[in-house]
Amino acid sequence: xxxxxLDYEAAESTLAERTYIRLRDDIITTLLPPGTLLREAEIMKxxxxxxxxxxxxxxxxxxDGFVVVSARRGTFVSKIDINDLTAxxxxxxxxxxxxxxxxxxxxxxxERQEARQLIDELKQTTGPMALDDILALDRRVHRxxxxxxxxxxxxxxxxxxxxxSLRILYVAxxxxxxxxxxxxxxxxxxxxxxxxxCRGDVDEAEKIAMAHxxxxxxxxxxxx
Numbered sequence: 001x002x003x004x005x006l007d008y009e010a011a012e013s014t015l016a017e018r019t020y021i022r023l024r025d026d027i028i029t030t031l032l033p034p035g036t037l038l039r040e041a042e043i044m045k046x047x048x049x050x051x052x053x054x055x056x057x058x059x060x061x062x063x064d065g066f067v068v069v070s071a072r073r074g075t076f077v078s079k080i081d082i083n084d085l086t087a088x089x090x091x092x093x094x095x096x097x098x099x100x101x102x103x104x105x106x107x108x109x110x111e112r113q114e115a116r117q118l119i120d121e122l123k124q125t126t127g128p129m130a131l132d133d134i135l136a137l138d139r140r141v142h143r144x145x146x147x148x149x150x151x152x153x154x155x156x157x158x159x160x161x162x163x164x165s166l167r168i169l170y171v172a173x174x175x176x177x178x179x180x181x182x183x184x185x186x187x188x189x190x191x192x193x194x195x196x197x198c199r200g201d202v203d204e205a206e207k208i209a210m211a212h213x214x215x216x217x218x219x220x221x222x223x224x
Contacts, residue, residue, distance in 0.1 A: 020057035027077055036076065088161055096213055122141075
């Protein structure tokens with residue numbers, strides 16, 4: 001199962017959207033490493049799409065900061081500075097904890113049922129798990145929170161920050177294996193956070209979300 005399968009399921013709108021998501025996820029997971037030259041014809045062939053969807057996808061990726069377009073040299077996957085990870089996590093901690101508070105405040109009953117199903121799944125999860133699977137599991141929970149906050153601008157901002165941090169993490173964890181999160185820690189934090197959201201405990205939900213993000217940010221600081 002792809003680490004970003006949920007995105008593919010959600011991308012029913014346009015061919016350009018699906019092309020964008022596939023390219024973005026290949027960049028995030030470093031299947032397309034930093035510095036890779038993106039040739040339009042090769043992308044069209046690999047993804048079996050026409051020129052227009054590829055160009056629209058590239059424009060969005062450039063806006064997101066995932067690719068760099070040079071009139072002379074071509075289009076490249078943007079470089080990564082691991083030092084940016086702490087800055088991204090600082091921003092995520094403040095915004096994401098607020099989104100979690102909103103989720104606890106605004107959760108509907110059908111979403112509460114979905115959260116409880118996620119909690120059951122998390123409690124039944126055992127290791128060892130591949131890095132892709134750990135990050136995919138973590139991403140599912142975060143995106144549930146973003147959606148439950150019911151603020152489309154907040155969702156778009158957090159999803160972008162999460163994508164940026166994931167991409168840097170894929171590179172950083174290969175260079176610094178000690179950054180790979182322990183499955184037990186991920187599961188523990190996520191269960192506590194979802195349980196607080198289900199209870200409608202806004203203060204506790206916000207506190208757990210802040211601690212969850214900042215604990216990893218502190219580990220990053222130890223290395224870089």
